[in-house]
Amino acid sequence: MRLALAIASLLILVVHGSVFYQQFFHRWERHQTAYFDQAKSLSKNDRERAALNERSPRIEQTIVTQFGEQRVDRCITCHVAADDPRFAGHAQPLKSHPYLVSLGDKKKENGSWERRHKYADFGCTVCHEGQGRGLQAQYAHGDDHYWPEPMLGFITQEPWKKEYLPYLKGKEYLEVSCAQCHTEENFAGTPTIAKGRQLFFANNCYGCHKVEGISDGTLGPDLSEAGHKFKIDYLWDSIVDPRSNAANSFMPKFNLKPDEVKALVVFLKSRKGINFAETGLERYKTRLAEATKTEGGPAAAAKEISGGAELIDRFACTACHKLDGKDGGIAPDISYAGLMRDEKWIGDHFRDPRAVIPDSIMPTFRFTDAQFQAMTVYLAGRKTPVAATLTGKELYKEVCARCHGEKGDGLGPIAIYLDPSPRELTKTAFMTSKPRDRFKKSIAEGVAGTSMPPWAKVMSDGQIDSLLDYIDTAFVKSKRPAPKDRKLPETNPVAMSKESVQRGEGIFVARCGGCHGRKGDGKGPNSLDILPRPRNLRNTQFVNSVNDRRMFDSILYGVQGTAMPPWIDYGLNQNDVGDVVNFIRSMNKKGRE
Secondary structure: OHHHHHHHHHHHHHHHHHHHHHHHOOHHHHHHHHHHHHHHHHOOOHHHHHHHHHOOOOOOOEEEOOOOOOEEEOHHHOOOOOOOHHHOOOOOOOOOOOOOHHHOOEEOOOOOEEOOOOHHHHOOHHHHOOOOOOOOHHHHOOOOOOOOOOOOOOOOOOOOOHHHHHHHOOHHHHHHHHOOOOOOOOOOOOHHHHHHHHHHHHOOHHHHOEEOOOEEOOOOOOOOOHHHHOOHHHHHHHHHOHHHOOOOOOOOOOOOOHHHHHHHHHHHHOOOOOOOOOOHHHHHHHHHHHHHOOOOHHHHHHHHHOOHHHHHHHOOHHHOOEEOOEEOOOOOEOOOHHHHOOHHHHHHHHHOHHHOOOOOOOOOOOOOHHHHHHHHHHHHOOOOOOOOOOOHHHHHHHHHHHHHOOOOOOOOOOHHHOOOOOOOOOOHHHHOOOOHHHHHHHHHHOOOOOOOOOOOOOOOHHHHHHHHHHHHHHHHOOOOOOOOOOOOOOOOOOOOOHHHHHHHHHHHHHHOHHHHOOOOOOOOOOHHHOOOOOOOOOOHHHHOOOOHHHHHHHHHHOOOOOOOOOHHHHOOOHHHHHHHHHHHHHHOHHHHO
8 A cells, every 4th residue: 555655656746747847947948058059169259159158048939910910930939040050950940941042042142141031021830830829849830630720741630641641741832831922823932833733724623613813613612712721631632532521522533643632732722812922902903904804806716716626635625525545534525526416516515514414514614705616616527437347345345335334334434423324234124124226216316415425427327236236235134025015195194284283293292302302403312322313304405305105104114223113003193193294394394495
């Protein structure tokens, strides 16, 4: 018992002694004392040594008022030798800050250096970030994961993913701070940001995201203040795997190299919505000038029209699409565009993709009319069909696998970005429940309102047949049974009326809303758990391409191989279905006029 009390008393004494020592003998005091002692040994005259003898440890503080919000920096309290070139070879914190020509530092004729960014004017955290008031490394450097601005390029916080940590350090991240004043694209001190900006355009990020003064995308989040809102680990994670931070994100997953991801992260982190070198009035004047500048007149327009291919390359269309030898692996192949679509369709799709494919994730670009016209003319002029010698298997690989997958499972490399999803050709129940002519028609004429284009001019009739033969042999692997005798009307027996639409809406909300959504947009509460996704019944192009007989067939007898049940088994009769069809048609009335 006495031994236990003695041990406990000793432990308490040690703990209290440690706390007492830390409270009255700070680490920063030891750093300053070490600096004074070493500086005196390096002094060349008595005057300098006398000045050092008069100094005693104290908290050094700089209050910066010229750059953004007022900053209080106490970094020099520990980094007391930062401006003493004699300590260039020492370890931190007694290491002098290097002089860099890229930052504007100049070497004088006598061999000494003059620093462009003086600590008295700029402080430290304006460049390095971190917590300027902190007097312990943990707090000053921003190790605490609750601190929003850890030291750029030097500190990684505890919750950050371990696999990314090696990439989240490096002097390149300090360019973020340089860009708060030096906004010119070719500034020597920000090469990583310049590379990131280039990648932002090369990968067509500008089409979806807005960055003030750089791009006007509206489909994705505004990134004008991304550097202010997000830490570098979040930015890295979001680029490498967009759905890691937002499960419902439709941002493509780009296969970028680590140095490319880092360049994009540094570029985005530099977007903080402010610029210390500009006033709000100056930024307003710049935006006003950009909004009112001319397009260059008829001569410029004529030049644009003649360069459609160059524009498609310049605007990075192949960052998503496939075109000849270039393939972004995200969007449909446009190599055969001129045989699939006419010039009006291509032009309309360029200007407003969702006007022709309602669930498209392609952004709406703000190009000039001349640029739209040039690219439209170029794509509409591409009229080379597939080789006549291709077999069914080769045709599938060339034109189908991109969406439907090599195995016919609907999981092609771009399938995740298409809505509705590509048909799963291995679903025997569905594939054998429909006549061959329906699939041949879908291939030849396409499916309106979806990414399935018409292939009739790209392949011959015989090639379409050989393609279907391959699909049946490789994926369906089952013969179609004799068609069942179903009593289906050719046209809706229920006349369109306000009363019918109201009855149909009631039935739809009660029976169909769980999957198709109360609005009929295919986004009901059950939709996330269903593949293929429920049909968007507000897709006017698709709905108006489907006749009444097919709608009655799908509702009454279900769609085999999908979650759509046969509602005839749940009490719906033809009059009920007629009311539902009228309700669906009423939602798409505008597109029919």
